[in-house]
Amino acid sequence: MARKVGRRGGNIVTIHDVARHVGVSPMTVSRVINGEKNVREETRQKVLASVEALNYSPNMAARSLATQDVARVALLYSNPSSAYLSEFLLGILEQSAQSGCQLTIESCDGPEGAASAIEKLKSTGTDGVVLPAPLSDSTRVAKALKDLNIPFVGVATARPSADVTSVSIDDYKAAYSMTKRLIALGHRRIGFIKGHPNNYGSQLRYDGFVAAMAKAGLEVDDSDVVQGYFTYRSGFDAAETLLGRDERPTAIFASNDDMAAGAVATAHRLGLDVPSQVSIVGFDDTAMATMVWPELTTVRQPISDMSALALKLLLDQIRAKRTGTPYTPIREIRDFSLIERQSSAAVSDA
Amino acid sequence: MARKVGRRGGNIVTIHDVARHVGVSPMTVSRVINGEKNVREETRQKVLASVEALNYSPNMAARSLATQDVARVALLYSNPSSAYLSEFLLGILEQSAQSGCQLTIESCDGPEGAASAIEKLKSTGTDGVVLPAPLSDSTRVAKALKDLNIPFVGVATARPSADVTSVSIDDYKAAYSMTKRLIALGHRRIGFIKGHPNNYGSQLRYDGFVAAMAKAGLEVDDSDVVQGYFTYRSGFDAAETLLGRDERPTAIFASNDDMAAGAVATAHRLGLDVPSQVSIVGFDDTAMATMVWPELTTVRQPISDMSALALKLLLDQIRAKRTGTPYTPIREIRDFSLIERQSSAAVSDA
DNA sequence: AGCGCAAATGGTAGCGCTATCATGGCGTAA
DNA sequence: TTACGCCATGATAGCGCTACCATTTGCGCT
Structure with a gap:
């Protein structure tokens, strides 16, 4: 009616x-x-x-209109793992719905992608930017945004820049904990697959690993550390190096899940059972971790929490800028957690 | 100043x-x-x-307020592949930004998840719902929404229900094309890993495969068709059945990428090179496809286009409902494309 | 010219909410 | 008691945009 x-x-x-x-x-x-x-x-x-x-x-529209809080916020991303991205989106979406801000998603792939994407932000009058994982470490992007005087918040930034607000976990501590856990399982010789060399977080993860080994009085042989690039393929190849010899480690710690998955594939190919003959653990708890078999033991970041928080902090920053209030950058650290699945086990007595 | x-x-x-x-x-x-x-x-x-x-x-807020077009739209999802979800989100987000509608993302996991999620929709006065892949085939959800008189649009629905608006690709035709391609590459004996039995799209894909084989005058042996469940693990196991015998197929067509990835892992474990000894192809072109090595040849759905379109259609439907205009459900079919990567090759002469 | 009709443009009034100031009531100190 | 301040609440006026008319302009036709 x-x-x-x-x-x-x-x-x-x-x-x-x-x-x-x-x-x-x-x-x-x-x-x-x-x-x-x-x-x-x-x-x-x-x-x-x-x-x-x-x-x-x-009615969010009415509220935004009345409060003039309609921040135009952009999420700039460059080929992150899609698992990461989708969880990231989930968190930031919820937050943006709550805050009633106008969220734009912008991809910047390729070398010039960043420049043109930022140009676009400028022309559409973006009030702030959220930078997820790989991009949050890009000095170029950070500089460009700073030059344009556009506030931004980095997520999972490892680079400890004091003048930038960021949300991250303690990569060092996480890697330390995971390593400690492997040692507790009886592993003495642990292979490590490093992340991308340009990524500062990679370095922290490696440092955490080394520190935990040292703490336990274990030596890290150079031959047990292999450079990777965060890709499945690089993990696949790195594991070949680590496992394709007589004296092989009983466990492998890969700096992310994709590489761990690749390592598992190699182990299988070499006829090694995971985890009874070799434990393999990853980092990030992306969807990859539960997609492969056996499912990966890994380090979990509260990604959606982090992205939601990042947006909230960004909005604070924007508000401060608008009102002319002085703003102090914040480095927020969230807790990680160790997720034990089927890819790790105590070292066998054999 | x-x-x-x-x-x-x-x-x-x-x-x-x-x-x-x-x-x-x-x-x-x-x-x-x-x-x-x-x-x-x-x-x-x-x-x-x-x-x-x-x-x-x-200013979107002002526009929405003035036009009263502030549809509250929910995206209900239940554990899709995260790759699928993130691409889906990308598309729908762009569209929702353009249409200025209030988008909520709601997960409904578990058996009772759907019921409670829908209850929530009802209480928050949701105007319409978009249902991505696995959920779009749930008769229970469809019925619940229909009972509440909430408009919805299904994406990648395979079930041909005439009274529901949906956006999908032609699963049958896509599977047919892919099979034809494999045959063109010289494969005569092709193993098939079926998708989840509850999923109607699975059936269509299988039918398309069978039809293409028949068209080429090739017989499909029962032992070359294995039931899978869309998971990596099920592909892993299914491939064991298909490849772990003397007379094995020269190619495997898995009903989705996760299973194809699992099959690749098994092939490697059995010491078979992909693609020189066995070609393995998937379906969906999720991130999984390019994450593993070799990268998967697969069928690509324009997911973000589809989700954007779905939202647009949903908004039309909501508008029609509001104005009392009669609405005719639409079944929109988008084009798929065959993506050839490194996991498939011509059958070797050996 | 004059008329009519349509196309082009402007004026007005909200959409639902909140910032701001005004108001009234009440407790406390002088 | 009177004065003052504080707290709870109400009235008003927009936020930026568009729906809905009213008006103007242009133009073809008689």
Whole structure:
């Protein structure tokens, strides 16, 4: 019976409906919704009850318009693992829905991609940028954004730059913990596949590994450390080097899951069972980790939490810039966790 | 120098600024922006020039508010491959930014997940739902949404339900083409790994395979067809069955990339080179396809196009519902493409 | 010329929400 | 008691944009 409602699309519940229902002014409802103080507890309860009863949910468009908080935020990415990206998106989307900001996703592949992508940001009046994993370490991008005076937040940045807000985990500590765990499982000789040489996080992971080995009084032989490039193929090849000899390590720690997956494939090819003959662990807990078999023991980053937080911090920064408030960059560290799956086990007695 | 600007956040260019700059009314500018007719070409050009010059870009929040087009749209998903999800998100995000609709991402895992997720949709007043791959085939979800009278669009739905709008590719034809290609490469005995039995698309793919074989006058032996479940592990095991015997096929067609990747791993484990000794092809062109080595020859769906289109169709449907216009469900078919990578080759003379 | 009709443009009034200021009530200190 | 300040609430005025008319302009026709 769709009542005639001028331009209205449907019978959407507005703040006015709630106000009328409770018998207060819209302002009061607004205050309750936004958790402001200076509202009597009794009133608050009544409002909340009505919100529930009427099934009210705020119109983000109207809110953004009124608050002028419509930040245009861009997510710049360059070929991350898609597993990483999708989880990243999930987190940032939820946050952006909550904050009611205009989110744009922009890919910058290729060497000139970054430049043109940033040019585009500039011309569309982007207020801020979130940089996920591989891009957050790009000095070029960071410099370009800084030159344009566009605030940005890096996620999983390993490079410890004090003047940039970032959200990351402690790569060093994570690698340390994982290594310690392998040692606890009885492994004495552990092969390591390094990440991409340009990536600072790679370095930290390696350092953590070395430190844990040293702490346990174990030597790291040069031949047990192989350079990788974060790709499956590089892990595949690196594992060949590590496992294709008489004296082989009983465990391999790859700097990411793709390489660990590649290493597992090589182990299989060489007729080695994982994990009974060789344990293989990864890093990141991307979808790859549970896609292969056996599923990978790995280090998990709370990616969607991190991206959500990154956006929140970015919005703070933008707001500060707008109001002229001085802003102090923040380096936020989130907790990682060790995920034990079937690719690692205690070293066999054999 | 931040000029004082009331509540305004920054010096955002509005439609009024453009209007003043051109010397027309805001309405005219609005019309140009929205590509309406009834604007003199000359005026249009002037407006466009000013838009460019002032770097104007419309405020989505204001637009949504004014048009009342703020559809609340949900993307319901249940453990798809993350590669699929991220590409799906990319497409739908771009579209939602353009359409200025409020997009929510909702996961429904577990058996009761769907029910509770849908309950949530109901209580938040969702106007429509997009259902990506595995979920689009769930009769339960479809029924629940239909009962609630919430419009939805399925993507990659294989089930040919005439009363539901959907976007998909022709699974049958794609499988047919891929099979034909393998035959052209000289393969006569081709193993097939089926997808999940509950998935209608699986059936279509299998049918396409069988049809192409029949067309070429080739027999499909029962022992060359193995049931899989879309997982890496199931492909791994299935390939064992197919390849671990004397008379083995020279090629394997897996119903998705994960299984193809598993099959490659098994081939390696059995000491078979891919593709010189056995070609292995997949389906979907997810990130998995390029992550493993050798990279997989596969069938590519234009996922992000499809998700964008799905959202567009959904919005049409919502609009129709609101205005009371009768709506005819649409079954949109997009083109697939064959991607040839390193996992397939002509059958060797040996 | 004059008329009518359509195309081009402008004016006005909101969309749902919140910033800001105004108001009224109440407690406390003088 | 009077004065003052603080707290809870309300009234008002937009935020940037577009729907819906009203108006103007152009132009073909009689």
